[in-house]
Amino acid sequence: MKEENVIISKGLTKRFGGFTAVDAITFEVKKGEIFGFLGANGAGKTTAMKMLIGISNPTGGEAMVAGFDVHTQQDAIKKNIGYMSQKFALYDDLTVAENITFYGGIYGLSRKQIREKRTKLIETLGLGEIAHQLVGSLPLGWKQKLAFSVAMLHDPQIVFLDEPTGGVDPITRRQFWEMIYKAADKGTTIFVTTHYMDEAEYCHRVSIMVAGKIEALDTPKKLKEQFEVSSMNDVFLRLARNIE
Amino acid sequence: MKRFLGFVRKEFYHIFRDKRSLFILFGMPVAQILLFGFAITNEINNVDIAVLNQSKDVNTQEITQKIDASKYFTIKRFLTSEKEIEEAFKKGDIKAVINFEKDFSEHLIKEGQGSIQILTDATDPNTASAITNYISSIIQSYQQQQNQGVQMDYQIHPEVRMVYNPELKSVFMFVPGVMTIILMLVSAMMTSISITREKELGTMEILLVSPLSSFQVIVGKVVPYIFLSMINAAIIIFLGITVFKMPIAGNLILLGLESVLFIITSLALGILISTMVKTQQTAMMISLMGLMLPVILLSGFIFPISSMPPPLQVISNIVPAKWFITIAKGIMLKGVGLGYLLKETLILIGMTVFFIALSIKKYKIRLE
Amino acid sequence: MGILVENISKSYKNVAAVKDISFEVKPGELYGLIGPDGAGKTTLFRILTTLLVADKGQAKVAGYDVVQDYKNIRHSVGYMPGRFSLYQDLTIEENLNFFATIFGTSIEENYDLIKDVYEQIEPFKNRRAGKLSGGMKQKLALSCALIHKPKVLFLDEPTTGVDPVSRKEFWEMLKRLQQKDITILVSTPYMDEAALCDRIALIQEGKILEIDSPEAIVKKIPKKIYDIYASNMYGLLTALKDFEHAHSVFPFGEFVHYTDKREGFDSNELKIYLENKNLQDVSISLTEPDIEDVFMELSRK
Numbered sequence: 001m002k003e004e005n006v007i008i009s010k011g012l013t014k015r016f017g018g019f020t021a022v023d024a025i026t027f028e029v030k031k032g033e034i035f036g037f038l039g040a041n042g043a044g045k046t047t048a049m050k051m052l053i054g055i056s057n058p059t060g061g062e063a064m065v066a067g068f069d070v071h072t073q074q075d076a077i078k079k080n081i082g083y084m085s086q087k088f089a090l091y092d093d094l095t096v097a098e099n100i101t102f103y104g105g106i107y108g109l110s111r112k113q114i115r116e117k118r119t120k121l122i123e124t125l126g127l128g129e130i131a132h133q134l135v136g137s138l139p140l141g142w143k144q145k146l147a148f149s150v151a152m153l154h155d156p157q158i159v160f161l162d163e164p165t166g167g168v169d170p171i172t173r174r175q176f177w178e179m180i181y182k183a184a185d186k187g188t189t190i191f192v193t194t195h196y197m198d199e200a201e202y203c204h205r206v207s208i209m210v211a212g213k214i215e216a217l218d219t220p221k222k223l224k225e226q227f228e229v230s231s232m233n234d235v236f237l238r239l240a241r242n243i244e
Numbered sequence: 245m246k247r248f249l250g251f252v253r254k255e256f257y258h259i260f261r262d263k264r265s266l267f268i269l270f271g272m273p274v275a276q277i278l279l280f281g282f283a284i285t286n287e288i289n290n291v292d293i294a295v296l297n298q299s300k301d302v303n304t305q306e307i308t309q310k311i312d313a314s315k316y317f318t319i320k321r322f323l324t325s326e327k328e329i330e331e332a333f334k335k336g337d338i339k340a341v342i343n344f345e346k347d348f349s350e351h352l353i354k355e356g357q358g359s360i361q362i363l364t365d366a367t368d369p370n371t372a373s374a375i376t377n378y379i380s381s382i383i384q385s386y387q388q389q390q391n392q393g394v395q396m397d398y399q400i401h402p403e404v405r406m407v408y409n410p411e412l413k414s415v416f417m418f419v420p421g422v423m424t425i426i427l428m429l430v431s432a433m434m435t436s437i438s439i440t441r442e443k444e445l446g447t448m449e450i451l452l453v454s455p456l457s458s459f460q461v462i463v464g465k466v467v468p469y470i471f472l473s474m475i476n477a478a479i480i481i482f483l484g485i486t487v488f489k490m491p492i493a494g495n496l497i498l499l500g501l502e503s504v505l506f507i508i509t510s511l512a513l514g515i516l517i518s519t520m521v522k523t524q525q526t527a528m529m530i531s532l533m534g535l536m537l538p539v540i541l542l543s544g545f546i547f548p549i550s551s552m553p554p555p556l557q558v559i560s561n562i563v564p565a566k567w568f569i570t571i572a573k574g575i576m577l578k579g580v581g582l583g584y585l586l587k588e589t590l591i592l593i594g595m596t597v598f599f600i601a602l603s604i605k606k607y608k609i610r611l612e
Numbered sequence: 613m614g615i616l617v618e619n620i621s622k623s624y625k626n627v628a629a630v631k632d633i634s635f636e637v638k639p640g641e642l643y644g645l646i647g648p649d650g651a652g653k654t655t656l657f658r659i660l661t662t663l664l665v666a667d668k669g670q671a672k673v674a675g676y677d678v679v680q681d682y683k684n685i686r687h688s689v690g691y692m693p694g695r696f697s698l699y700q701d702l703t704i705e706e707n708l709n710f711f712a713t714i715f716g717t718s719i720e721e722n723y724d725l726i727k728d729v730y731e732q733i734e735p736f737k738n739r740r741a742g743k744l745s746g747g748m749k750q751k752l753a754l755s756c757a758l759i760h761k762p763k764v765l766f767l768d769e770p771t772t773g774v775d776p777v778s779r780k781e782f783w784e785m786l787k788r789l790q791q792k793d794i795t796i797l798v799s800t801p802y803m804d805e806a807a808l809c810d811r812i813a814l815i816q817e818g819k820i821l822e823i824d825s826p827e828a829i830v831k832k833i834p835k836k837i838y839d840i841y842a843s844n845m846y847g848l849l850t851a852l853k854d855f856e857h858a859h860s861v862f863p864f865g866e867f868v869h870y871t872d873k874r875e876g877f878d879s880n881e882l883k884i885y886l887e888n889k890n891l892q893d894v895s896i897s898l899t900e901p902d903i904e905d906v907f908m909e910l911s912r913k
Contacts, residue, residue, distance in 0.1 A: 040775035041746035140649045166773060167801045169648030169816065170904050171911060174862050181846035196802070197776055201865035202845070220866060231865070233776055233804070240777040250713030254702065261701045446697030450756075453661045453691045455683075456714050609682070611663045 004031045006158055006189045007052065011061030012070075014047050021047040023212035024061055029205075031157075034180060034190040036203030036220075040240050044212040045193050046162070052191070053160050054078050066157045079107070082151035085162035089147035092136030096127055099135055100150060107154035121149050141172030148179055152188070159183065161192040165199065177202055197233035206232070208239050215239050247456060251464035258438065259468060265434065273426045273476050277483045280418040291316060291375060293340040294332050296323040299348035303358070307386055311342065316378050333365055340364040340375050419484035420572035421545035423477060424565045427503065428539050431473050431510035432517065433531035435465055439518035440527040449611065458607045466511045473507040474500075484576075493579025499572065502585070505592050506568040510535075512599035513564070519606040539565040567591050613674045613763050614639045614795050615660060620669035622655050629655040631818040632669070637797055637811075642790045644809035645799040646903070652818040653799040654694055657768045660797070661691045674763045674795075687715075690762035692753050694769045700742030704733055704752055707741055708759060715760035722761045725792060729785050730755045747778030754785070758794075765789070767798040771805065783808045803904040814907050821910040830901050833909050835859060835871040838879065839899040842891040851889040855882065862908060869905060870896075 007029035014022040022044045029035045039045040050056035052065050054074035063070045066080035090099045097118060104114035122131045125145060135143060144164055151159055161180075165173045177199065184190050184204075192203065200206050200220060207217040216223055216239055220232055227235045259265065293311075297304050312319045320338050323329065329341050343361035345351070352358035362379050366372035442448040451461055481499070484490035492499070513535065521527050540546060542556065543565035549557055560566050567588040574580045574588075582589065615637035622630040630652040637643040645653050658664040660673055662682035670677065676684045698707050708730070712718050723730075733751050736744070741752060750770060757765060767786075771779040783805060786796060798809070806812045807826045814821040814829070822829055842848040848868055852861040859871040870882075879896040886894045 040777050041773075043775075163773070167649035167769075169651075169801075169911070170803060170908050171862075172648075177863055178846075178849060181849065185846045195773065195775060198804075198865045202863060236776050237780060240775075247714050247716055250710060254699070254706070254710045257702055257706060258699070445699070446693050446695040447699060449658075449661075449663060449693045450691060450697055450711075451714070452663055453686050453689065454711075454714050455687050455716065610665065611658060 005029065006031050006067075007035075007063070007065050007191065009052070009061070009063040012048065012051060012058050012063045013060035014044075014051060014056065015059045020212050022051070022058075025209070025212075025214045026061075027207055027214060027217055029158075029189055029191060031189055032184055032187045033205065034184050034192065034203045036200045036206035037191060037193045037209070038200055038206060038236065039193075039209030043209040045209055048209070049160060049162060049191075049193065053081055053083055079154075080157050082154070082156040082159040083162075084147045084151040084159070084164055086144075086164060086166045090135045090143060090150065093134060095132045095134055096122065096138075096146060097131045099146070100153065103150045103153055109154060117153055121153075125149060141168045141176075144168055145172070145176055145179065148176065152183060156188070158189040158191060161190065163193055163195060165194065165196065173199075197231065197236055200232040200236070208236060210239055248460050248464055251456065251460065252467050255438070255464060255468045259472070265437075269430060269434070269472055270476070270479070272429070273422070273480050274483065276422045276426060277419070277480055278487070280422050289316065290318050291340070291371075292320040292338045293317050293342060293375075294321050294323050294329075294338045295319055296326065296329065296341060296343045298346045299344045301347075301349035303349045303352060303390075304344040307344075307360070307383060308342070310386055311379065311382055314378075314382060329363060333363075336365075338365075339371065340379070342379065419480065419488065419490050420569050420576055421543075423480045423503075423572060424506070424543060424545065424569050425536070425539050426476055426480060427473050427507055427568075428510045428513075428535055428565055429531070430476055431469055431507050432514035432535050433528060434472075435469055435511050435514035436517040436521075436527040436531055437524050439465055439515065440521060440524045443518075443522055444524055452610065458609055459604070462515055462603070462607060466508075466515070469511055469514075470504070470507055473510075474504065477503045477507075490576065492576050494575035495581065498582060499575045502568070502571050502575065502589065502592075505589065505596070506564070506571075509564045509568075509592055509596040509599065512596050512603060515603040516599050516606065519603050519608070538563045542566065543569050545569055564592060564595050567595075614641065615643075615674075615764060615797060616672040617656075617660070618670045620656070620659060620666045620671055622652075622659060622664065622666050629818055630659070630666070633815075633818070633820055634669075635813050635820065635823055637795055639795055640790065640793055642786060642796045642798070642808075642810045644806050644812040645797065645815055646801075646803060646806045646812050646907070647799070647815035648801050650817070651815045653815060654768055655818075656815075657691075657693075657766055657797075657799065661689060661766055662686060687760075688763045690757035690760065690765045692757040692765075692767045692770055694772065696749050696753065698741045698749070698753055698756060701740060703738050703740050704744070705737040707752060708755055711756040712759045717760050719759065722759055725761055725789075726755045726758050728788055729758070746774050747781070750774055750778065750782060751785075754782075758789070762794065764795045764797070767796065769799050769801065771800055771802060779805070803902070803907060806903045812903070814903075814910060816907075816911050822906065826903060829906055830903060833901045833906050835909070836877070837899050837901045837905055838870045838872075838877075839864070839867040839895075839897050840870050840882075840886075841867050841893065841895045842886060843893045844891060847889065847891055848886070851886055851891060855885060860908070860912070862905075864904075867899075869899070871909075 005028040010026050011024040012022060013020065013024050025048060037045055037049065047056065051058045051070055052063060054070060054077040058070060065077045068076040068080065070077065091102070094102065100118045100121060101114055104117060109117065122128055127146070130138065135146070148164065165176055168176065180190050194200065203220065205217065205219050206223060207214045209215065216235070218226065223235050224230065224232065227238050229235055229238065295308055297308065308319065311317050323332060323341065326343070329343070332338055332341060341363040343363065345359045348358045360383060362376055364372040364375050442451065481492070485492060514531070517527055517530050521530060542560040542563045544560070549560050549566065552560065571585050571588045574585050617636070618634050620630055620633045621628070633656065645656065647653055655664065659666045660671055660678060662678050662685050665679055672678065673685050674688050678685060702710065708719055729751050733748050736748065741749065744752065754770070771782055774782070786798065787808070790796060809826060811823065811825050812829065813823045822832065824832070840848065840852065845863065849861060849863060852858055852868060852870055857873050859873045862869045883894055883896055
């Protein structure tokens with residue numbers, strides 16, 4: 001079982017001066033799992049995620065991501081994960097095809113691989129007609145779907161998604177989640193943050209962070225049973241309220 | 245009025261809380277003045293020169309001795325013919341040659357006029373200019389000594405010729421020049437950045453959807469920078485006087501008033517820029533490229549306008565800095581009064597009115 | 613003193629952002645514009661707050677025409693733009709004071725109105741706005757928009773990017789504000805917030821899909837909706853999409869919302885079909901539609 005855990009965090013901690021943003025979080029994420037990482041604004045989600053993707057040094061604890069140490073092997077981590085956030089995804093002033101080529105390039109794919117992936121991706125997303133349009137002119141939903149595919153371009157073991165569906169219309173949001181399911185089905189691990197509580201229900205397991213600590217971690221079903229409520233929204237409200 | 249004052253107070257909060265812009269605001273004038281000041285130093289000491297004395301009479305020998313005796317110059321060698329002058333410069337160990345004409349004393353006594361040619365190596369124009377000034381003043385003081393008790397004035401004409409860079413102008417240029425740059429930069433760049441920042445932040449939307457009029461917003465943005473720019477102007481003049489012994493020949497109050505006028509011109513330009521662009525970055529780019537470069541290149545600060553190609557001379561007329569540099573130089577160096585600067589002042593006023601009118605016309609009461 | 617919008621259209625270059633939109637907000641109503649990013653919500657808000665002029669159509673806010681009487685509107689409305697638009701380098705108190713001053717009032721004068729909101733952030737009043745959490749920024753922005761006692765309040769996506777706890781608190785505050793005779797027009801991409809409005813307009817791609825109260829709007833869906841569960845979500849989704857009679861298949865929390873093309877639908881038939889696809893723990897039950905179902909059904913057309 002142990003080699004199946006692609007993220008192992010033991011007491012991972014980040015302090016900024018006297019303020020502890022992430023307070024000794026311990027959890028595991030299995031291969032092919034869709035792991036929902038929830039928390040209120042300022043609960044420490046983003047900080048924790050930055051440590052896991054190797055762009056921020058932990059001040060305590062340890063974590064292994066895709067088999068690499070977050071303290072010493074940050075470069076190796078970056079090669080083995082994909083990352084997509086609502087804020088930074090694609091270059092608006094490059095075309096769809098150029099964006100794909102660019103990201104393929106930074107992840108070290110060969111020209112041949114890039115060409116194959118690009119053709120396949122444009123075909124599966126049905127972007128044929130607009131492959132040479134600037135990304136900036138696409139509707140948000142398309143951009144996000146494209147961004148997700150680009151983050152998956154180098155077949156990473158784990159994809160980190162930071163609020164990927166904010167502001168997207170309900171149908172596109174669901175299409176996006178279908179892409180996530182598909183990727184997970186093929187064995188990619190998905191680590192996702194969201195403010196949509198119905199999306200939390202789509203996850204296999206969910207952790208909820210409150211004030212730097214993970215206060216709950218289980219399947220959505222068990223969490224609802226544990227708190228005796230009918231939706232994840234209520235679970236969330238219970239937890240956050242109780243702590244305050 | 246209370247609304248307006250509230251707005252101005254907010255502007256001051258912004259300025260004093262942004263350490264970076266505060267540094268630019270007050271650090272830059274000091275740094276620039278010191279940089280320009282020490283780069284264009286006019287101190288000279290023991291400069292090696294050569295003398296070509298074609299006359300060899302009492303007067304020329306006395307002048308030569310006087311020059312050699314000063315702490316500024318050392319006579320390295322004596323030349324024997326004009327042919328040797330160029331050779332001497334090419335060797336590079338002397339900075340100037342003093343050439344007394346043939347029969348100098350005779351000319352001086354009979355015609356009351358004698359000529360001395362001063363040749364300087366102007367590859368380093370500032371030193372060259374200082375050398376000629378020093379030599380000229382030594383000759384002049386000799387002339388005054390001679391004229392005491394003499395009925396007819398002898399006049400010695402030091403004929404200055406600078407080789408390699410004949411158009412050289414005064415070294416004291418840099419104080420008015422730096423002052424112009426700083427006032428332009430602080431006023432235009434800072435206001436345009438501060439207005440576009442509100443656009444970027446989205447606060448401009450709220451300001452628009454408030455009872456504040458566009459006039460109040462614009463003037464509210466401008467008032468703090470008028471104060472700050474005046475402080476800057478004072479710092480520059482103070483440094484010029486104390487550190488570089490710059491003589492202020494004219495009226496300080498007039499200089500102050502003219503500076504305020506130029507500050508307002510620059511602020512109006514800054515506002516105009518901000519009405520046309522959306523981001524702080526473009527505002528900064530336009531201020532730097534569109535204002536700084538013309539100020540440095542076309543205002544006569546570094547390159548004399550009179551030696552520019554005619555098309556550039558025409559273009560230089562639309563650079564406000566050109567007119568202010570003329571005014572500042574006039575007051576600081578020549579000590580002239582408003583009467584002599586009326587044309588320049590009126591042109592600046594005209595430009596200011598034009599920019600303000602254009603910005604008010606361009607300032608939108610809505611987005612887009 | 614509400615809002616009246618008649619046949620408003622607005623294009624940017626060649627892209628139509630708002631297409632012939634009409635609706636009316638009654639005085640004292642809490643009215644929601646519900647739609648995703650790019651639906652035209654912000655454009656509409658900017659037209660109503662006099663920041664933009666529409667290409668076609670007319671609109672009145674608090675009885676004033678948005679073009680001719682724009683000055684009057686600017687005195688009498690409160691506006692909270694989509695992005696966090698306060699001065700980051702000013703403290704909470706300085707921000708509030710500034711907005712009070714430019715509207716010609718003071719914090720003390722209208723303290724009653726903002727008390728409910730402001731009290732929650734008052735302990736931090738000397739903290740700079742840039743250092744506040746998302747929820748606190750949102751409360752400060754609301755206080756600033758309210759400080760001059762506006763007749764109409766425009767809130768453009770006030771809860772975007774804000775966590776569910778803060779969102780819930782925010783809506784509770786709006787409900788209480790409504791009691792103080794303020795007409796509120798609020799936009800949001802979160803469909804679950806729609807239920808908290810008196811009336812809502814569903815908007816997509818510059819057009820209004822439907823207007824009604826949240827209770828009435830969900831009754832407009834003609835299809836019966838079934839909650840379908842199976843242990844393997846991805847398998848369930850693909851199986852349902854392959855089912856020849858499927859009308860719509862959307863994941864909804866732990867279930868899939870399913871509608872059938874046919875009038876007479878037999879859940880047993882579908883259950884057998886799914887079980888033949890090797891899906892386990894299959895359950896099918898009729899469920900009540902919610903606003904998101906309505907939105908998706910309407911936007912399919």
